[in-house]
Amino acid sequence: MDLSLFIINTIICAMFWLVGRFCCAWLGRLSEASAGQTLRDVEQHASQSPQEKIFPWLMRISPRPKRTALFHYLFRFLTTLPLLGMVFGITLPFVPAWEVYARYFLNTMFVLYGVVFLLGLLLFDPLHYRWTGKYR
Amino acid sequence: MPVGPFLIFIFALSILSYVSNHILYRYLYMTAGVTFEDVRTYLWSTAEGNRYGHRSRQRRLWPWLEVRSGHSNEFYTMSRYCNLCNLPAVLYTLAGVAMIVVRLSDYIWVLGGAMIALWAILTLLGVMYGKRIQGETADYFDSSRYKPYQPETDHSSGPYDQPPPPGPFAAGDPEEVERRRFRRGYARNILVVIVVLVFLAFPILSRKLALPTVSTPPKASTAVSSQRPTSAGTSEAQTMYDRLEQEGFRPLNALGQLSDTYPGISLSDGILVDEEGMHLEYLVLTEESQAQSLAQGLKNQLADLVAAQNPQTTAEFEDGYTLYAQETEGGYGVVVQDGATILYAYCPQYDTTWMKWFLHDLGYLSSF
Secondary structure, three states, X not given: OOOHHHHHHHHHHHHHHHHHHHXXXXXXXXXXXXXXXXXXXXXXXXXXXXXXXXXXXXXHHOOOHHHHHHHXXXXXXXXXXXXXXXXXXXXXXXXXXXXXXXXXXXXXXXXXXXXXXXXXXXXXXXHHHHHHOOOO | OOHHHHXXXXXXXXXXXXXXXXXXXXXXXXXOOXXXXXXXXXXXXXXXXXXXXXXXXXXXXXXHHHHHOOOOHHHHHHHXXXXXXXXXXXHHHHHHHHHHHOOOHHHHHHHHHXXXXXXXXXXXXXXXXXXXXXXXXXXXXXXXXXXXXXXXXXXXXXXXXXXXXXXXXXXXXXXXHHHHXXXXXXXXXXXXXXXXXXXXXXXXXXXXXXXXXXXXXXXXXXXXXXXXXXXXXXXXXXXXXXXXXXXXXXXXXXXXXHHHHOOOOOEEEEEEEEEOOEEEEEEEEOOHHHHHHHHHHHHHHHHHHOXXXXXXXXXXXXXXXXXXXXXXXXXEEEEEEEOOEEEEEXXXXXXXXXXXHHHHHHOOXXXX
16 A cells, blocks of 8 residues: 555645635635725624625625625635545555546646636736725 | 856846836936935935834835825836836846756847846836926925825825825826826736636646656666667677666666777677766676686786785686675675676665675675
């Protein structure tokens, strides 16, 4: 039983699970912006009604609920993907043939989070201004 | 790699950047309505409890100046000059590394000269603009409007609630200031994306366009550049050529050069290796009698060449070949005459063992 790829996979996935959210945090904030709320508005609401969950509230008040949901679930998916990778990695010592999929997965993650980060630099500011009417 | 001029220019441009910062920052302080002493007081008064003050000096100073200037256009223009004067040093560093990578390092001093000229032009423009600022703010600093900075000791009221005293220039429109800051931030984001894409695209493009990089081997030395390393004509020479290539050498088909070295000897082929102290000639002659006399001559030459105390000589006269080897503390030399071919080689001491093994492997040196 070869554990090396399992260990490598776990380390890289854990790294992306911790760091990857900095690359896609802008998706979560765009979800709020598509509901017309800046970060300050969301924090204000959260402190005024701490019992209410953020996402249902956003969906309720959002003029574009589809985009709010899209960005929210995209953010949730990208922050969960490395955890899925770690779960998949448990199979690697038992099914050596899946090594090739694991390698594809790891390589794809490196590219994916890099591209998402660069896209955030380009897309966040204009979209945020368009939907909230405020600079940040 | 010629790092020397590169480092000298980096050092020079760093000093020049320091000089221009020193000159232009006084004018920047003027646009914010403060003096050098005020800035020093501010930095000292806020340095209390800040263990990393030296690192965040600019980070704390610039927003303070921005607020004190009331976001005036003059402040932004002057700070742009301050930043632009550092640009030649940064550009030189990046472009210099790029030039070394693509083997254009012979022209690095041209780049350095151009960057110093650019620095001079930018600093001159900055100083001219600064003189104008100085003229316009002279009455502000003389009037009662200017009050020397007093460090705030009582922070309970909140330092951010008090509006700053008006500066020498008309305050900018807050909405316009916000928009400008937004645009500048977005432009910086775009720049980051472009730089990243360029760094990703450069290796791909250089491979596509076959640009030279450091990973390509340098060209052969000029002395033997006329002979290209191609395979030789005769079969013995071809075998030896392949063998030497296998051993990691870059043998040269040097028939012309070796014919010049041995005038009067008619060679049909010749291979030359001259690398890192190792010298190896493989000669294929047309007549065996000439080979015998040439081998004798080379043997005498070897004795002169490695002239040292107590040479250990080895001589072998087998049926096919004649070997004469001479080992000293300085190195190892050998002449082998095998029929009409001659192998003549000498090498430094650290290659001796390899050379003996090589001869043994060729079937010449019976024991070593």
